[in-house]
Amino acid sequence: MRxxxxxxxxxxxxxxxxxxxxxxxxxxxxxxxxxKWQVEGAATTLFLYQENNKPTHIRIISPxxxxxxxxxxxxxxxITDMGTLSLDDSVAMLLDIVREKxxxxxxxxxxxxGLAQSDSDTAFEYFDQILFAQKK
Amino acid sequence: xxxxxxxxxxxxxxxxxxxxxxxTDTTDDAESLRMTALEALITAPPARAMPIVDKVLSGxxxxxLKERALFILSQMETPESQSRLLAFANDSQGELxxxxxxxxxxxxxxxxxxSLGEIYRGGNADVRDAVLEAYLIADDTAAVFNIAAxxxxxxxxxxxxxxxxxxxxxxxxxxxxxxxxLSESLIEALAxxxxxxxxxxxxxxxxxxxxxxxxxxxxxxxxxxxHDEGLLELYRGAGSAADKRQILQYLxxxxxxxxxxxxxxxxxxxx
Numbered sequence: 001m002r003x004x005x006x007x008x009x010x011x012x013x014x015x016x017x018x019x020x021x022x023x024x025x026x027x028x029x030x031x032x033x034x035x036k037w038q039v040e041g042a043a044t045t046l047f048l049y050q051e052n053n054k055p056t057h058i059r060i061i062s063p064x065x066x067x068x069x070x071x072x073x074x075x076x077x078x079i080t081d082m083g084t085l086s087l088d089d090s091v092a093m094l095l096d097i098v099r100e101k102x103x104x105x106x107x108x109x110x111x112x113x114g115l116a117q118s119d120s121d122t123a124f125e126y127f128d129q130i131l132f133a134q135k136k
Numbered sequence: 137x138x139x140x141x142x143x144x145x146x147x148x149x150x151x152x153x154x155x156x157x158x159x160t161d162t163t164d165d166a167e168s169l170r171m172t173a174l175e176a177l178i179t180a181p182p183a184r185a186m187p188i189v190d191k192v193l194s195g196x197x198x199x200x201l202k203e204r205a206l207f208i209l210s211q212m213e214t215p216e217s218q219s220r221l222l223a224f225a226n227d228s229q230g231e232l233x234x235x236x237x238x239x240x241x242x243x244x245x246x247x248x249x250x251s252l253g254e255i256y257r258g259g260n261a262d263v264r265d266a267v268l269e270a271y272l273i274a275d276d277t278a279a280v281f282n283i284a285a286x287x288x289x290x291x292x293x294x295x296x297x298x299x300x301x302x303x304x305x306x307x308x309x310x311x312x313x314x315x316x317x318l319s320e321s322l323i324e325a326l327a328x329x330x331x332x333x334x335x336x337x338x339x340x341x342x343x344x345x346x347x348x349x350x351x352x353x354x355x356x357x358x359x360x361x362x363h364d365e366g367l368l369e370l371y372r373g374a375g376s377a378a379d380k381r382q383i384l385q386y387l388x389x390x391x392x393x394x395x396x397x398x399x400x401x402x403x404x405x406x407x
Contacts, residue, residue, distance in 0.1 A: 085235075109172050116176035116185070124184050130173040131192060 210243035241270025293323035301325030327357030
């Protein structure tokens with residue numbers, strides 16, 4: 001009986017391990033509005049606007065940010081401060097947005113620009129993947 | 137063909153059509169994502185972006201994607217990126233080469249711009265045009281002046297001088313006039329330059345012209361510059377009916393209000 005319990009727990013453990021996504025992105029509250037967080041170890045602040053539980057705009061403020069603000073949604077109103085997130089978590093969130101085909105094209109593009117500004121191997125591996133994956 | 141066969145064939149064709157549409161959408165999406173990813177690299181640290189851009193340029197990608205990669209290179213402002221751009225301007229062919237040359241103009245790197253002189257001398261007409269465009273983009277009037285001043289080829293001179301006119305390089309045009317004398321292309325360039333002093337001067341060039349070519353070029357220049365006052369002045373001072381007719385034709389071509397003044401005055405007997 002004890003062996004059976006041990007085996008069952010081992011199988012359950014493995015199943016949980018497989019089902020947990022690797023580098024899963026931290027979640028954001030479901031309320032609409034702007035959220036912001038500081039990227040750990042970088043002078044970068046990410047702003048994300050969410051509507052109907054979906055990200056619609058991303059703004060990245062960094063010392064060498066070259067993105068213009070003309071004609072783009074302004075950061076205003078109440079902003080939920082999420083404190084500090086690691087670079088890996090920030091990259092994971094942006095990657096999730098780029099990969100989610102149901103989201104708007106603009107927010108996915110903004111996420112790509114955000115990834116390009118990160119100094120993350122994961123982000124640039126993704127660029128490599130997009131640009132050099134075998135064309136079908 | 138019976139109904140069942142026709143229905144089967146119709147269904148098969150529909151399936152094929154929707155299948156190929158879906159494939160096209162996927163292909164377009166993938167290419168669009170590739171393009172955006174490449175454009176995003178403009179904000180990336182050059183050390184991160186450079187190997188990827190390099191790989192795009194040497195890989196089997198569309199010309200459009202490669203042209204965009206050249207633009208990213210031009211914006212990197214590092215010695216490596218400029219030297220890579222220059223290598224493409226030197227060694228590649230066709231659209232990619234001319235695009236690399238233009239991108240050197242957009243980047244505005246002085247050393248890279250200076251290297252274009254040699255590419256110009258060894259290039260075909262497309263390459264030479266692209267180099268002139270690069271100089272125009274970079275506003276490098278000295279480089280275009282050098283081409284105009286040192287060529288023996290009339291067509292090359294004409295193209296360089298026209299470019300100087302488009303760049304509003306009045307000092308360089310005057311210098312060329314002092315060195316080589318007046319020519320049709322130089323007169324046209326003076327008109328294109330939009331410099332009021334040069335345009336006013338066209339009136340005197342017409343009056344003092346020693347050949348019909350120069351005289352006609354001056355009239356054309358006045359028309360290009362839209363200087364109907366100058367043409368009116370020449371009309372009033374014209375010595376022959378033939379000259380008056382020719383100047384009037386230019387005023388008509390310009391759709392100038394001055395023509396109506398002349399007609400009104402003619403009726404009143406004052407002209």
